[in-house]
Amino acid sequence: MEIRRRADTFVDEICAIPGGEGVRLCIQCGTCTASCPHADKMEHTPSQLIAMVRAGMREEVLSSNAMWYCLSCYLCTVRCPRGIKQTDLMHALECLSVREGLSHGRTLTPAMYRSFNDFVYSLGSLPEFGFMTWFTLLTNPLRAFRMLPVAWKLFRHGRLSIRARRLTPEGTNQLRAILDKAESLGGVP
Amino acid sequence: MKYYTYFPGCSSSEGGAKAYGWSTRAVSKVLDIELVDLDDWNCCGSTPYSSVEELASFCLSARNLALAEKRGLDLVTPCSSCYVILNKTNSHLKQYPHLKAQVDEALAAGGLKYNGTVRVRHLLDVLVNDIGYEAIAAKVKRHLDGLKVAPYYGCQVVRPRFGFDHPEFPNSLDKLLVSLGGEAVPFPLKTRCCGGSLIIPEEALALDLIGKILNSALSNGAECLITVCPLCQTNLDAYQSRVNQRFKTRFNLPVLFFTQLMGFAFGLSEEDLGLKTSIVPVERVLAKYL
C-alpha cells in the first residue's frame, strides 16, 4: 500500500534530490557536526541545517553560509549512524541556494565555484592560471598582491601554464550541447 | 601488460600538478601498465560543479564515462577528486532512475550514450591491488632505507566508501612505502582534509588545516610527505610558506606525489619525475639515496 505524501513542503523538495532523501532519517545525534572540520565556522551546524529543513525554514536554510564551508571531506557521511549522505545534502542545498539567488554574500566560495564552472563550460578543461587571475580580479583585486608570491613560485617551478588545455572543436560543441540540455532540464530535479 | 583507460584530470595533465602526470606515466612504464589516453576528455567538474549545478556535474562525468565505455577497459585516475566524482556518478545513476533519465537525455543531445559499465579506479588502488606490493618491491633499485615518510591520503581517496581501503585508517599507501624500503611514520591525520579548493576563497581556514597536517607529520618524525591527490600536494607544498608566515612555524617538509617517490626508488631520472617542480626542495631528503 503506497503511503501518500504531500509533495509541496520543503522537506519533500529536498527528499526528491538524489542524496537528499536521508533528511527524514536524521536522529539529530550531531555526529556530522562533531566530524566536520569547519563546523564552528558555519552559521548553522550540519545537523542544525537538517533540523531547519524539517521545520520548513526554507529561506533561512538557503541563505545560510553553512554549506559553503563544506570541504566535501565526507567524514560526516561515513560516520553517520543513519547512513545519511550529508555531503550530498550540502551540495543540494548549495545548488538550490544559487538557483534562488540566496547564496551568501559573506563568503567568496559561491563566486569561486561559479567562475570555475564558467571556465569548464567554455573550454572543457580548467586553466588554473586563467581561472585564478579571473577570480581574484573579480572578487578582490587587492588580494592579487598576496597571491603573487605563491603564483610566482609556482611559475618559477614550471607549474603555472599560461596556455590552457582545450578540447577539440567537436568535443567542445558536444560538451556544450550536453550541458545546455542539462540546464534546460532544470537541474536536479 | 595491464591496460587501463587513463583519465588524468586537469591538474595532473597540464595544470599545476603536471609532475604527477609525468611520474605516473614513467612509473606505469616500469610496471608494465599501458595507460591508454582518453581522447577529448573534459574536466570532471570537481567540487565546484557538483555544488552549483548538480545535474550538469553528473553530465560532465557521464560524457567522460560514455567515451571511456567505448574501449571497455577500467578507467584509472590519479586524482582523488576525479575519482570521487566519477564514482559518485556511476553509483547515483544506478540508484536514482529519475536522475539517470535526465542524464541520458542530456547525453543524447551530444550524441552519446552511457550504459553504466565503466569501473572507475584510483591509481593507488590499481598499483597496490592489480600490480601488488611484491611486483613493486621487485622493481626497486634505490632502497629508501631509513627514509621516514608520512603517507598522506587526504579525504577523497578513501571517502565516501567505494570499497578501496578503510575510510579512516587505511594502510595501502603505508604498505606501498614499506615495499619501497621506506618507513611509514604513524600519522593520525593521514586522512584529514587539506582544505581542498577552499584554499582559494577561504585561505586562512585552509592554512589552519594544512598546518595541522604538517605538524602531525613532523611531530611523528617524518622527513617528507607523499600524497595521492594533486590538490593536496599543491596545498601542502606551495602553501607551506604561507603556513609558516601565518603561524610563525618553520616547516620545511618536501611533499612528493607517491608516484614520484616510486619512480625515484625505481631509479628513474629527476626530469622524468618532475622533481624540480616541488616548491619545497626535495634534494635535501633524497640526495642520500642517489
Next chain:
Amino acid sequence: MEPRIGVYICHCGSNIAGIVDCEKVVEFAQGLESVVVARDYKYMCSDPGQNLIKDDIKNLKLNRVVVASCSPRMHEPTFRRACQDAGLNQYLFEMANIREHCSWVHEDRDMATEKAKALVSAAVRRVYLHEPLETKEVPVNPNVLVVGGGIAGIQAALEFADSGHQVYLVEKEPSIGGHMAMFDKTFPTLDCAACILTPKMTTVGQHPFIQLMTYSEVEEVSGYVGNFKVKIKQKARYINMDKCTGCGRCQELCPTSVLSEFDCGLGKRKAIYIPFPYAVPNKAVVDPENCRHLKGLAEGKDVCRLCQKGIEKKGVPGCEAEAIDFEQKDVVVEVEVGNIIVATGFQQFDPSVIYQYGYGRYDNVLTGLQFERMSNASGPTGGEVLLADGRKPESIAILHCVGSRDENYHKYCSRVCCMYSLKYSHLLREKVPEAAVYQLYIDMRCAGSGYEEFYERLQKEGVNFVRGRAGEITNLAEAPEEEGKLIVICEDTLVRRKRRIPVDMVILSCALEPRADADQVARTFSLSRKADGFFLERHPKLDPVATMTDGIFIVGCCQSPKDIPDTVAQASAAAARALAMVSKGKVEIEAAIAVVDEEHCAGCKICIDLCPYKAISFDEEKKVSRINEVLCKGCGVCVAACPSGAITGRHFTADQIMAEIEGVLV
C-alpha cells in the same frame, strides 16, 4: 458423501470490510458449487462468530467449512477447534486469507473485492477435496534441558526444578552466572549483582532436581517435541570434581599467568584457576591452551605440575585433595528431555572496529563490561576506579550507542545501555566524587519501573549530560587544558555547538550483540535468526519465548537485548510453558504430514538427505523410505523431490493444490 460447504466472510471490523465489499463476496460464494450457506459477520473469531459456524454445522449438516478472514497463522487453530467442538473433523476446514493477502495490501475496492472472491473460490474448491485426518498424541518426557547458565538459564532451571521434575542445566563456562556475575551493581535499585545472583546460583548448585553440567556444550539434538535426545560434551577440566574443595592452592602455585576473560582483560588469572570467588561450582579448572604441563605432553615432555607437586624446597604442598587429574578426557553423555530452553545470552560488541573511538589504541578507553569489572569490589582493581598508570581520573566521559543504532554496525537499539550508562555515572559519582562525569547521549531511554526516576536522580547527582553522539576521541591537544587528556569531540545539539571535552577516561556503552557461535547454536536447535542476528521467536508480540520448533524455547538476550527483569520474566514464562506440556503429559502432533506409498517407492533415498528434520529413515529390509510421523513437519520437500511421486503430503495433495489454483484463476 456429498460435500456441503459453509462459507463465512469476516469483516474484521473495518480491517477487511473497509476495502473489500463483503456482501458482494457473500453473494458470489452463495453461487459456488456445493456451497450450502454463505454468511458474513463482523468478527468471525469471536464467540458469536464461532457459534454461527457451530450452529450451521449442526442444523444444516455442513461437512466442510471455509472462513475468509485473516491469516491462518492467527486463527486457524481457533476455527479448527470450533469445527471439532461441533463434531466436524478439524481438517475439513480451510481458511482464505483476505486480510493480510488482500485488504491490507490493496487500495482499489473493486479489484480487492474481485481478488477476495478469487481467494474464496480457491478455498471452496480446495476444501471440497479435504479428507478427515487424525492428529497423533505422543507422551512428553518430563525432563527439561536448559542451555546456558546465566540469569535466564538459572531462573528457568529453578522455576522448572521446583515442580519436582528433572532439569539438565548445561553451561559452556566453568561456572554459571553469565554476564550478570560480572556486574557490579544493577539498575535502578543499585542492588549488588552478586548479592542477588549468588543465592540463586547456590540454590542451583544444591538443588536436588538440577543436574548442573558446567564446562559443557550441547553437541547434537535429535528427536521431536516431548522426546528430544541430546548429546552433551563435558569438556575435561582435568579436575576430579568430587575431590576438589575449591581451596585455591593450585592457582597460587601455578607459574603461568594469562589475561582473565572474566575480568575482560583488565586482570590476570592462572592456567589453573577458580573462575571467580563466588563461582558455582566453586572448583578449579585447567586451561589446556596455557597449561605448561598439558602443552608439554603434546611434545612428549613432562613439565611443571607445580599445582600437583607443590614446592618441596619451601615445604608448600600441592593439591592435598589430589584432585588434579591430567589424564582426564572429554566425556559425552546423552540425556532425554521433553523440552529445551535455550538461554545462551549475548556478547558485547567489540568497539575496536570503530577506529575513531580509539579503543585498543589509547589507554583508558574502556568497554562497559571492563568498567563493571573495575568497579566490582572483587575485580582486578579491588573496586577502585583507576587509570592505566594507577592515578585516579579527574574526568570521565560515558558514550552511549557504541555499535547500536548505527547502520554501519547494528541498526537496533540495545535497550539497556542508557540505563547502565546512568548506573556507571552513579558509580563514578560515588567512587571518585571530585571527578567530572559526562554522559554523551542521543536519547534517554528509561522505560522500565523506576527507570525515569533513576535518570532524575542522576541529574541531581551532578552528572553533566551532553546531548550529542561522540564523533571521535583524540589525544591531539589543541589547548593547554587538553594536554595529556583524551578529547571527546561531539556536537552539543541542544546548544548547537561543536564541543571538545577533555577527559581522563572514556567508557564506551557498547551494543549487546548475538554471540559469535549463534549460527552453530541455531543449527543445533533448529532455530531461525532474525535480520538483526538474534533468534526468531514464534510471534514478536504474543509468543516471544516459543520458536517455530515445538518444544524449544528461547529466553533472555539470545532472543533480543533486554534487562534483567524482562529476562527473568521470560525465563519463568518458558518454564511455565514447558511445565504445562509436562503436566498434560502428552502433546498433539500436526496431522498434515507426508506419507510414503511403499508400493511406489523405488528406494532411491533422495528424500532422506533432503529432509530438514531428519524425519525419513530407510527400511533396509523392504528397501523403502519411511517417514517418522512425529518428526515430519509437512514441509513438502520430499513430496516435490520424489522422482516416483511416491510421497504424498497429507492435506497438501496435488489435487488439492491444483483445485486451489483453479479457483484463483477461473
